[in-house]
Amino acid sequence: MERGNTVQKAAKHPLADVPEGKLESxxxxxxxxxxxxxxxxxxxxxxxxQTRGGKSYVLPSVKLAREKLFNDSNWEHEYPSSHLGEAEFRNTSARLLFGEQSSVLMENRLSSMQALGASGACHMGARFLKMHYGPYKSNPERKVYIPRETWVNHPNVFQDVRFDTAGLPYYNFVTHRFDFKQFDDALKQIPTQSIIVLQVCGNNPTGCDPSPDEWQQLAHTFKAMNHFAFLDLSYPGFATGNVADDCAPIRLFVDIDIPFLVAVTYGKCFGLYGERVGHLCMPMPTAESAVRADQQMKLLARAETGAQPRFGAKLVSITLGDSSLKKIWEEDLRGLAQDLMDRRKTLKSELLKHDTLRDWSFVTNQTGMFL
Ligand SMILES: Cc1ncc(COP(=O)(O)O)c(C=O)c1O
Structure with missing residues (x-):
């Protein structure tokens, strides 16, 4: 190519050498x-x-909420009123997760932002901690601890924001249960004030959650070690069929005053996977610090997504904000959890037909969608 008097060779495209992406197994x-x-x-x-025929499933309550929204002649397509997302969604979600009478809500101590599913909520939570988590700022070498058996993407999320990660023992491959002792011992051996990632219920991929008693003991270990819990709530309602019951660990951590955040998705419990309805919630020590955390979250949101999608968030807040629709949704969710348990029973009896020597009881002892 000619430029004035000099002839320049066409440069190689600057992205020509993008390496192959190594996707996990x-x-x-x-x-x-x-x-x-x-x-x-x-x-x-x-x-x-999905349905037993492997087809997509839309919850009856979500169909009704959708109808209500489509029939609303005032439905407009403005940006959400805040970079933190739909206010109504954040309020109704917070009440559902923490309980109406939660001290966090009564004392205006909750900082929260709408996010792109649990992936987005985990990512924003990780970014927030990378920027503001005091104990790691003085020592950037410190690690985020993640159960070895967890959602395959958890380590990616933290490594992407330049955290070092390390594994914690979680699943016992012999008993097919959560290995409470090994996990709890590991929590006691790592540095105090460590960040620990933990799923709240319906664990992916093990199907094994800590029991209520184990949660109590874990909460005391978190407290004694001053650890920070990075909770992932992706399957509320999938373990017991009831969201409040499945949120018990969150409420326990509030009661015992353990520092934590929770990354939530409504993708699963409303079947709104592709609508990307997530919520990052972070109880703060005071109302005043919650205002500052909100300001920091706004800066993150502006730099990352600008605004959050409204459609799915509206379906959730319409459902949770209408007592009769909420009842239908609760029934839908109970039915869904029951169906998962029924499928487990069928699978167990089929497995027993083929192999009577092995103990298949774990198939029905575990909960949620994963096995
Ligand atoms: C434990 C866990 N966290 C996060 C996610 C991501 O959820 P979302 O699709 O809402 O981003 C999943 C999805 O499978 C999951 O199982």
Whole structure:
């Protein structure tokens, strides 16, 4: 190419050498599943509830909420009123998760932002901690601790914001249960004020949650060690069929005053996977510090997504804000959790037909969608 008197060689495209992306084994398995032509195949990999015929499922309550929204002639398509997302969604979600009478809400100590599903909420939470978590600022080498058996993307989320990560023992491959002792011992051996990632219920991929008694003991370990809990609540309602019951660990952590945040998605319990309805909630020590945390979250949101999508958030707040719709949704969710348990029972009895020597009781002892 000629520029004035000099002739320049066409430069190689600056992105020509982008390296191959190494996707984890789950992606390879999913690709193999798609290619498998056998009619009886079943997808046990993805955290999506489908009909027994493997079709997408829309909750009846969500269909009603959708209808209500579509019939609302005042429905407009403005930006949400705040960079933190739909105010109504954040308020109704917070009341659902923490309980109407929670001290965090009564004392205006909750800082929160709408996020792009639990992935987005985890990412924003990780970014927030990277910027503001005091104990790590003085020592950036400190690690975020993540159960070895967890959602495959958890380590990516933290490594992406330049946290070092380390694994914690979680699943006992012999008993097929949560290994409380090993996990609790590990929490006592790592530095105080460590950040620990933990799923609240319906654990992906183990199906094993701590029991209520184990949560009590874990809460005391968190308290004694001054650890920070990074909670992931992706399957509220999937363990017991009741969101308040599944949120008991969150309320326990509030009561015992453990510093934590919770990254929530309504993708699963409303079946709104692709609408990206997440909520990052962070109880702060005072109302005044919550205002500052909100300001910091706004800065993060502005730099990252500008504004959050409104459609799914509206469906959630319409449902939770209407007592009769909320009842239908609660019933939907109970039915969904029951159906998952029924499928476990069927699977266990089928497995027993083929192998009577092995103990298959874990299939029905575990909860949620994963096995
Ligand atoms: C434990 C856990 N966290 C987060 C996510 C991501 O959820 P979302 O699709 O809302 O981003 C999933 C999805 O499968 C999950 O299982």
């Amino acid at each position: 789950l992606n390879a398995l999913q690709a193999a599943f798609r290619l498998d032509a056998r009619p009886g195949k079943a997808d046990l990999m993805c955290g999506v509830y």
